[in-house]
Amino acid sequence: MLRIAGRRLSSLTFNSSRPIFFAFGPPGHGVSSDISSSRSVSSPSTLLSRNTIRGFSSESLPLNHDIGIISDVPATVAALKNPSSKIVYDEYNHERFPPGDPSKRAFAYFVLSGGRFVYASLIRLLVLKLVLSMSASKDVLALASLEVDLSSIEPGTTVTVKWRGKPVFIRRRTEDDIKLANSVDVGSLRDPQEDAARVKNPEWLVVIGVCTHLGCIPLPNAGDFGGWFCPCHGSHYDISGRIRKGPAPYNLEVPTYSFLEENKLLIG
Numbered sequence: 026m027l028r029i030a031g032r033r034l035s036s037l038t039f040n041s042s043r044p045i046f047f048a049f050g051p052p053g054h055g056v057s058s059d060i061s062s063s064r065s066v067s068s069p070s071t072l073l074s075r076n077t078i079r080g081f082s083s084e085s086l087p088l089n090h091d092i093g094i095i096s097d098v099p100a101t102v103a104a105l106k107n108p109s110s111k112i113v114y115d116e117y118n119h120e121r122f123p124p125g126d127p128s129k130r131a132f133a134y135f136v137l138s139g140g141r142f143v144y145a146s147l148i149r150l151l152v153l154k155l156v157l158s159m160s161a162s163k164d165v166l167a168l169a170s171l172e173v174d175l176s177s178i179e180p181g182t183t184v185t186v187k188w189r190g191k192p193v194f195i196r197r198r199t200e201d202d203i204k205l206a207n208s209v210d211v212g213s214l215r216d217p218q219e220d221a222a223r224v225k226n227p228e229w230l231v232v233i234g235v236c237t238h239l240g241c242i243p244l245p246n247a248g249d250f251g252g253w254f255c256p257c258h259g260s261h262y263d264i265s266g267r268i269r270k271g272p273a274p275y276n277l278e279v280p281t282y283s284f285l286e287e288n289k290l291l292i293g
Contacts, residue, residue: 170293172285175229183245185234188292192234192242193280194253195290198264203227205251206265216276220265223279231292232266232277243277253277 171188173195178184183196198206206220224230234242234253241257248254249270250263260271267276282292 170291173290173292174288175290176288185245186292188280193292194230194232194234194245194266194277196230196245196264198228198230202251202264206263209263209265209267215268215274218267218276223265223267223276225282226284229290230264230266231280231282231290233280235278236260236273237268237275237277238271238273 169189171186171193173184173186175195175197178195178197180197181199181202183194186193186195196202203220209220211217211219221227223232234245236243236255236257238255238258238260241255243253243255243260243262245253248261250261252264252266252269253262254260255262255271255273258272260273261269262273262277263269265276266279268274280292282290285291
């Protein structure tokens, strides 16, 4: 065993003192021992240059060929392995069009300006149509306010008109009605309110004819207090439209109104 180990160690020492070269090539290009022996005795500078050249991927270069030129490789593969630093631009995409005819520029500008004017007019019409569609129509505006002629209403009677889909009671009160409305103790009412705060003219009372309980329409000149009576659940209102008895929580609502003339009333 010791003899075999000694022989191997001596052989490795002997081989390390000699330069070793590896050459790979295509089949048929064998490397003889004479060539290896002749190269092994070359000068040190030659060995250094060859080792430097073959230091990196030397196995990819065949023998007897110039360095940097790879034969037996397709052209596309060679182009990929040897890229060029020269960049060729596509002149077709960078080519400028020749200048137009100066005599036709005025017509082109006229067409462009006319097109922009037409587009601006269309946008204006669309905006106006949108704004007008959002505003109230004429029939809605007509229903928003209602003008009533009071000359035909007799004292002590009640007239019902329709305003915004709701009945409105217009009562022409007598002197006795006015005195009765002012003689009520406001502190005892469920919804305390003075009669003067509910009318602009003591002779005329204007209220919305919808019961404040569940929305029924009260009957005029009825009830225990001479005003209105709701037959649905038995609410009683006095001559000023104030709740006096029954389940209704509030007085009859007073709409917005004004007197245009002595006998003209505008509701809304």
